[in-house]
Amino acid sequence: MSIFIWQNLFFVVLLVGLSIPLGIYVYHVMIGKKVFLTPVLTPVEKGLYKLMGVRDEEEMNAKEYTLAILLFGLAGLIFLWLLQMLQGFLPFNPEGLKGPTWHLAFNTAASFVSNTNWQAYSGESTLSYLTQFLGLTVQNFVSAATGIAALFALIRGFILKQQNTIGNFWVDLMRTTLYVLIPLSLVIAIALVFQGVVQTFGPYRVSATLENGSAQILPLGPAASQIAIKQLGTNGGGFFGLNSAFPFENPTPFSNLIEVLSILLIPASLCVTFGKAVKDGRQGWAIYITMMIFFIAALILTTMSEQLFGPSFEGVASSGNMEGKEIIHGIGASSQWAVVTTAASNGSVNAMHDSLTPLGGLVPLFLMQLGEIVFGGVGSGLYGMLAFVLLTVFIAGLMVGRTPEYLGKKVEPFDMKMVCLIVLVPPLLTLLGTAAAVVMPQAVSWLTNSGAHGFSEILYAFTSMANNNGSAFAGFNANTVFTNVLGGIIMLLVRFIPMSAAVFLAGNMAKKKTVAVNEGRTF
């Protein structure tokens, strides 16, 4: 057990240590301050604005900002759907894969545009290299940047006084991608290749096995480049069907450490960014520590359950629950990943969640059902948490009979309506989706497990989609017209309704005066 404590302690120390400088760097990017990459990237940035016909000093109000988010998402959705449907006629398809069904293509497009990365397919048997790098890799970047942009808007809402505008979406999107996501991904992708993650445009390899000489097909592809951003952007969609459990995605304990750290790195850093931006570091740390308490409690529960509450068999040495786990990761790194990936809305896996012990599987479900706010998705996790903060301030304000305030801004009915949209849409859609699925007559045929665990497979699936996570109890057969269409719609709603609400909340906050904070006002 003690080795698990060291592993997790090291992880937390590394995470906190790296998130502080990165959080400050992201703040500089957000306010447009010069950073070390500015001389190299400014020409690219300005060139793109020119092509887009965007003036970077022109700011947007909440309506315009939301409109830009939605239009950009829609364009991505249509492009990704078309790319999949047409992949059979396009290049970079050495295995000659035909396009998927219309509903699977819709589900996948919705899933990647919404930063969920729920996968009802296996990459190696469904998607061409072109679809992966030209479609999915790109959405891995921009869906993450969109989440961060929305957070920037909300942060500005708290800082600005009596303003109608909250920044420019195109500038936020571009700067986040260029200055934060691409440089980090480059470094991590190369480190992953060094450890053995594949990165090639060559066809799958066929080789003969040693003992009986039978042919073994080894799927390849430009995987490392996509995996780097899949983790950093809390996307989580595997290049291969078995995600980061598959050795070509995550071959060593070191690659595992890089990947699991990348998942929480940006969401944790953004807490620091927030504290910096509102000129009150303690506000950032209060949120950071709250998240960390949930995270560590979840870590302890899952790790203990996997180590101690696994089954024992007559004549077999007891060593925890190894079903659905890789040797190199073992109980420690598998439990850690399961918690990290569901605390963040990442959803990649290095062990099969369906084969976790009952308590070990409950913790990921709980973390998702909180609404992905324990670090959560990049950007979305923090604006989700800020909605909970406002809710708390509001309730506490009612209890003591004061007008609730947060960061010097009065919290009023319109703000609370937006907060309710952020907080309530995910659980509502989890319920509706699960309810709709269990009344389908063929639901039982979608399951691998029987009894209560079979129900958990359905509940997990809709929890995952309705919180933009993307992990699965993979025994659930997700590739059906019903789940593809319903799940696709849920993923889009649950992404863009709370995000729009966050931007409108920002717009309304920015319009307000700041009231002086004094000791008498507890909140």
Next chain:
Amino acid sequence: MIKIMKQIKPALVCLVGMTILCGVFYTAIVTGIAQLIFPWQANGSMITVRFADGTQKEYGSELIAQEFLGSEYLIGRPLGTSNLSPVSAEQSELVQTRIDWWHSFDPDNTAEIPMDLVTASASGVDPHISPAAADYQVGRISQARGMKESEVRNIIQTYTKGRFLVFIGEPAVNVLKVNLALDGLL
């Protein structure tokens, strides 16, 4: 409506720009660097054996498991993933058939079977087994091959990787590499 029309152009141009930047340039740069500096890893960590007569043969990837069934080979974990609940009746039955298989395969071995030999992995192609699982098989392999137990142990030791930085991850024995070495190919 006018506002929507005004934003359509930036949305489309931005998507095209990002597709070129993040899809084409970024992927190409990573692939280029990978193929230049780490070509062996980037192409699947293939094990190539060169023979004395100058010919060479590929024996698969060191990262992907192969099926071994002969008693002279180190045997890996069950292939494929189950997605079964570890505490379900279906799983107990499945594990029991694996336990029975091991007992009929190696009847003289009365030691407890290590857990990883009777449970499926996450990838379904786990290339590793635990050191305990390798140790469990030493007697049988040395008997089948007429080798000394210490020789078998040495080979296993050679292809065992410890934890990263002493405490990250778990030690693991690469099954394919051990078997290649047992056959005198590595």
